[in-house]
Amino acid sequence: MRPGPDFTFGPPGDEWHYDKLSRTYDLTRGRLPAWTASTSHGPTETFITVAPRSTALVVVDMQNYFLHPSCRDHPAGLAAVEETKKLVEKCRELGVQIIWLNWGLTPEDVPRIPASVQRGFSRTLIHGQANPNDKVVRLGVGADLGDGKGRCLVAGTWNADIYEPLKVASFRPGDVRCDKNRMSGMWSPDQPLRRYLDGPQGRQVRTLLWAGVNTDQCVLGTLTDAYNGGWDCVMVEDCCATAKPGAPEVCLYNVSVSQPSWIFTERHCDYEDDVAHFSSGFVWICREQRDLCRGYEVLSNRCLPKAASSR
Template sequence: MSVRPPPPTPVEYGNSSSFWVEYPSGLVDLTRTHRLSPSEAQTGLPPVKASGQADITVNGGRTIRIDTKSSAMVIIDMQNYFLHPEMRDHPTGLQCVDRLMEAVPAMRSLGLKIIWLNWGLTEHELETIPPALIRGFRKNSNGGFGSQLPGNFGRLLMRDALNSELYGPLQDEYIKGRDAETDVWIHKNRMSGLWGYQTALDLFLQENGISTLFFGGVNTDQCVLGTLVDAYFRGYDCVLVEDTTATTSPAGGLENVLYNTVNSYGFVTGTRALLAATA
């Protein structure tokens, strides 16, 4: 994968209210708290990291500086329906569980909100979902959204059904964060959590002043990508945590998302870098 070279001199992107500053050292300041000064433009040296900020290494020879209070981790669809062995075979998705069990506490310790973004349909939404989406989830002769699943898994991707709960230890991890008021659960009814004029996720981000988003979950090239790209279109900073995301698609599906995220949508990092930021 080609790597874009750092700028020869500091560069400020954006406008007076929403801006990044990139330095020749490889630091990209996403905090929106420090405009590029004339002295920094001459020396090329970035300011010292301030309280409430964190530096995280990302792919491509860069380090991003974030304001922790305006950042959140968005974890998408790590639900029983997509991961439980009785529901489907998703070995790479299951591998993400252990990484998330490391990444989530690390991000909390930095002061980030954790957002669990999941399918969770209501009876009314069953009547308003477009036909293409209904057809897409009615594969292998199953009944599609709202249909009864085997055993005690409940109705397909309906709110409060067992198949809609987080898989394995992630459900308890969410409850721990919910009780500590660091984690929130947000329902979605499309592959993207940010489609349309305003969704519950978009409203939460705006109300809490969040501008930088770290992404994990499944499937990388479907619901994760849909939400990430819509976030990019809306002006959020997007960081994909590579080892916390996976897909069932053939080879190339994951790689394509990683390539375009590094080169267009934002940044790619890993759990090890998140843990190092807390050390």
């Protein structure tokens, strides 16, 4: 008979279990099937086991406004898009729910946007010229961007839609789309993502995988609110991006150590170089790497197994 876990965290019915011998955190809450993956930051050869049916992938702000070359230059973001396409495909095979979380303002939202938020989207008005990476003038949320792009980040416009190549490759019926009106998509109980996760369709979801742009803004903001709300959070590092120098490193530190949290990225299969960055907290980063995942069956040449039973 197998002994019980060495440590148990959390309230009854919502526990994590940790096994010291295998260095594995079990987040399944007893649900099967499950898959196990290594983490990419922290002590080496640390693993998490997750139940796909209790897991959702949240893709944040991968929209035309932030990624399309006609709106701005974001090479790091476009690289993250390519990894996100692979991740979405893997998640579908595993049975993980896909959630697209985007800026999507209603006509009622626009006049109510706080001054601090409006200022951040009004760079052209303030400084007289756009950021060199911007291809559109920044006149504030709700302003007409011209050339058929629509009003800035207003729901239903081209600029607020999922980035075109990603939408064609990865969006499918059955995916959940949630609009937001702040950097965080979970800043209030009235936000669509929060309502979905608290509602009958999403209530079973306890683990959230995070991808998107920008890492230091809307991804981190929403992840932090989800962490504070009690969800397991897994940042997929290679599927997140920002254009700000030094910001990724700060975010990884904050998520894995300061909050505290765990982080896990997609490229995390190499057990000599990029292994197991795990911290003493509640959010992981998992990274994609090479073919092998220490004996676990993998999808494609990456690290999420097609099917596995709980360790």
